[in-house]
Amino acid sequence: MQKEIHMAGPWVTEFEEKIVLDALRNGWYGKDAYTYVEKFETEFSAYHGRKFGLMTPNCTTAIHLLLAGLNIKDGDEVIVPECTWIASAAPITYQRAITVFADIDPVNWCIDPKALEAKITKKTKAVIVVDLYGNMPDMDVLQEICDRHGIYLIEDAAESLGSKFNGIRAGKFGVGSVFSFHRTKTITTGEGGMLLLDDEKLYQRCKFLRDHGRAPGTYFNTEVTFKYMPSNLAASLGYAQFLRIDELVNKKRWIWQEFKNHFKDVPDVSFNPEPENVFNGVWCTAMVFGKSYGITKDYVMQELTKADLPSRPFFYPLTLLPAFGANVETGRKSSPVAYDISERGINLPCAFTVDSDQIEIMSNAIKKILNSCGKNA
Ligand SMILES: Cc1ncc(COP(=O)(O)O)c(C=O)c1O
Structure with a gap:
């Protein structure tokens, strides 16, 4: 099992x-x-x-x-x-x-x-x-x-x-x-x-x-x-x-790299970036689906749940939360990028127990969801 x-x-x-x-x-x-x-x-x-x-x-x-x-x-x-x-x-x-x-x-x-x-x-x-x-x-x-x-x-x-x-x-x-x-x-x-x-x-x-x-x-x-x-x-x-920091950060980066490898031929998806002047410790691998898929994080998470697989939402815009007044209209106007990215992003499993088989299972399930949305994943 x-x-x-x-x-x-x-x-x-x-x-x-x-x-x-x-x-x-x-x-x-x-x-x-x-x-x-x-x-x-x-x-x-x-x-x-x-x-x-x-x-x-x-x-x-x-x-x-x-x-x-x-x-x-x-x-x-x-x-x-x-x-x-x-x-x-x-x-x-x-x-x-x-x-x-x-x-x-x-x-x-x-x-x-x-x-x-x-x-x-x-x-x-x-x-x-x-x-x-x-x-x-x-x-x-x-x-x-x-x-x-x-x-x-x-x-x-x-x-x-x-x-x-x-x-x-x-x-x-x-x-x-x-x-x-x-x-x-x-x-x-x-x-x-x-x-x-x-x-x-x-x-x-x-x-x-x-x-x-x-x-x-x-x-x-x-x-x-x-x-x-x-x-x-x-x-x-x-x-x-x-005292084990290098080993721990390396495993986090390995998870991120493995996910990226699985999606290297899949268009219009992005992960935590690492531009030339940055080294990314990648606490958690997050994935944003391009607009061409026309899907939301809620849809992807719902499909993953049906397949008995975990995921979490990308952080919500804070102005959307009741805790900060749920001022969605003004929030979206003021922070269009945050509202847009957050709507299309999920967090992938990043526990230290995650192994390559599990990353493959997660990746295949996500590809299947993307395929069903009309893009060639
Ligand atoms: C960006 C950010 N700031 C602050 C915190 C707060 O950390 P703690 O749960 O240790 O209070 C977290 C933790 O979840 C976080 O992700």
């Missing part, structure tokens, strides 16, 4: 078991209570060419911590790309700031620099650039726009562990960057995240905000803040996974 094809899930080995067991047995007292948090923060930030790292309970809280650390508040505007997971934007609302959506680029699916610039006002304080599916936008152009307008660039690298733009690792762009170690991500701690920074004052502020507004080791709180502290046990798993 064919093994179940999983959409997402980690690759955990005996190596991780050993390190987690060490944390479980020894990581509770005195200076040992946070050793894995410290190792993980120090080595993960150095790997990304950053001075400081702060592990958090997840990536959403890392974004929140950074927005709070930058003093983004009531009435400030923060721009996000229209197509992303809600976590990129939700912390803006936590801070009672205003979320402004900008359209995405049709090729890399990340924020479109022109759309970004058009949305900047006097109230704009920051833009959260998202490296969607591991894809990289032109960071030089985006940074130049931010510098010219005096706004912060925040890099949401939740999906781009292992990616590079012009040889620079995802996570090194802007005033701060964030990563996710959710169960579905390239390296996992079950739930977990990391904030990377270069500015010492901002780091100290975010560190203070992370632990109830107190000086370390004291019970003397000078502000009411958050409790976004990491666990040493989770950090031990993250640290062990991090």
Whole structure:
């Protein structure tokens, strides 16, 4: 019988078991209570060419911590790309700031620099650039726009562990960057995240905000803040996974490459791009069907479900969601590319358990669906 094809899930080995067991047995007292948090923060930030790292309970809280650390508040505007997971934007609302959506680029699916610039006002304080599916936008152009307008660039690298733009690792762009170690991500701690920074004052502020507004080791709180502290046990798993980063990123790229090979002779379909100046860590292989097929993601997913095969929708435009008012008409007008691409895209299985037989089964099923739509797949 064919093994179940999983959409997402980690690759955990005996190596991780050993390190987690060490944390479980020894990581509770005195200076040992946070050793894995410290190792993980120090080595993960150095790997990304950053001075400081702060592990958090997840990536959403890392974004929140950074927005709070930058003093983004009531009435400030923060721009996000229209197509992303809600976590990129939700912390803006936590801070009672205003979320402004900008359209995405049709090729890399990340924020479109022109759309970004058009949305900047006097109230704009920051833009959260998202490296969607591991894809990289032109960071030089985006940074130049931010510098010219005096706004912060925040890099949401939740999906781009292992990616590079012009040889620079995802996570090194802007005033701060964030990563996710959710169960579905390239390296996992079950739930977990990391904030990377270069500015010492901002780091100290975010560190203070992370632990109830107190000086370390004291019970003397000078502000009411958050409790976004990491666990040493989770950090031990993250640290062990991090030591295997090349192996993990290679497997993600292998899945992507295998899918692309199956579709190399199929016209008018596209996958996560990798232009010459980009190395794509491909957290998840996504596929966009060209307009010539006249199909929607819902149709393809429905047909795959009938064949007992998994898939997920490409991220929805956020303005389409009830959470952001479901302003479809204005959203579509403002972000036509996001609405168009999202309607025609699906996520393919990207669990570390996915093998070549499963990729072949998925690919054949998709080709059959495309064939039935009149194109020669
Ligand atoms: C682009 C993006 N940003 C932020 C997050 C939030 O990550 P977490 O689930 O760790 O809070 C995710 C994770 O799903 C994501 O894909």
